[in-house]
Amino acid sequence: MHDPMAMIDQDQMMQVLVNLEKNAVEAMPDGGTLSLLLKDSPDEIGIAVSDTGHGISPQNIEKIFTPFFTTKELGKGTGLGLPLVYGIIKMHKGKITVDSNTEPSRGATGTRFRITLPRN
Ligand SMILES: Nc1ncnc2c1ncn2[C@@H]1O[C@H](COP(=O)(O)OP(=O)(O)OP(=O)(O)O)[C@@H](O)[C@H]1O
Ligand SMILES: [Mg+2]
Numbered sequence: 001m002h003d004p005m006a007m008i009d010q011d012q013m014m015q016v017l018v019n020l021e022k023n024a025v026e027a028m029p030d031g032g033t034l035s036l037l038l039k040d041s042p043d044e045i046g047i048a049v050s051d052t053g054h055g056i057s058p059q060n061i062e063k064i065f066t067p068f069f070t071t072k073e074l075g076k077g078t079g080l081g082l083p084l085v086y087g088i089i090k091m092h093k094g095k096i097t098v099d100s101n102t103e104p105s106r107g108a109t110g111t112r113f114r115i116t117l118p119r120n
Contacts, residue, residue, distance in 0.1 A: 007120045012088045019081040020049040020113050026072070027053025027111065043119055050112040055102035064098070093118050 017036075024034045032052035039046035056064060063069040065086045070079035089096045100111040 008092060008117065009088075012091070016085045016088050016115070017047075017049070019085050023081060024049060024051035024053060024111070026077075027051055027055070032110075044116045045119065047115040047117070048112055049115075050110060052108060052110040055109040055111055056098070056100040057102050061098060061100060089115055089117075093120075 021034060028034070028051055033050075035048075035050045037046075037048040037050070039048070060069075060071065064082050066079075067083045068079040070077035086096060094115055094117040097114050098111065099114075101107060101109050103109070
């Protein structure tokens with residue numbers, strides 16, 4: 001990475017990573033792989049957080065950034081992690097996308113969140 005610099009709020013970006021990593025770990029109760037990938041280009045940096053967990057179904061994937069949407073049992077999740085992540089990325093004028101697979105017949109299951117942040 002020749003230029004890892006971007007203007008970010010360090011505490012907020014830490015919140016983003018903690019929330020994505022917590023979700024990844026919670027999606028892999030029997031273990032798996034959590035990977036973080038950083039990428040740079042002249043005008044933006046990319047961060048990808050991937051897991052080999054159970055994945056997010058197509059009907060749920062459109063709801064995950066909605067406040068209080070959770071599939072976790074009562075008392076476990078508030079459903080506020082991803083809305084917070086989304087808000088922070090928007091405040092940084094960035095983008096966040098998600099790809100997921102729940103179907104073992106279609107390949108390895110898991111989820112990947114991709115964030116791009118402009119360098120400003
Ligand atoms: N990496 C992931 N793998 C599988 N499902 C995920 C993943 N990340 C998010 N989800 C799904 O999206 C839902 C919403 O996530 P979000 O982080 O907003 O809330 P939560 O994890 O349920 O609760 P909280 O973050 O408050 O503990 C989760 O309940 C889960 O169904
Ligand atoms: Mg969460």
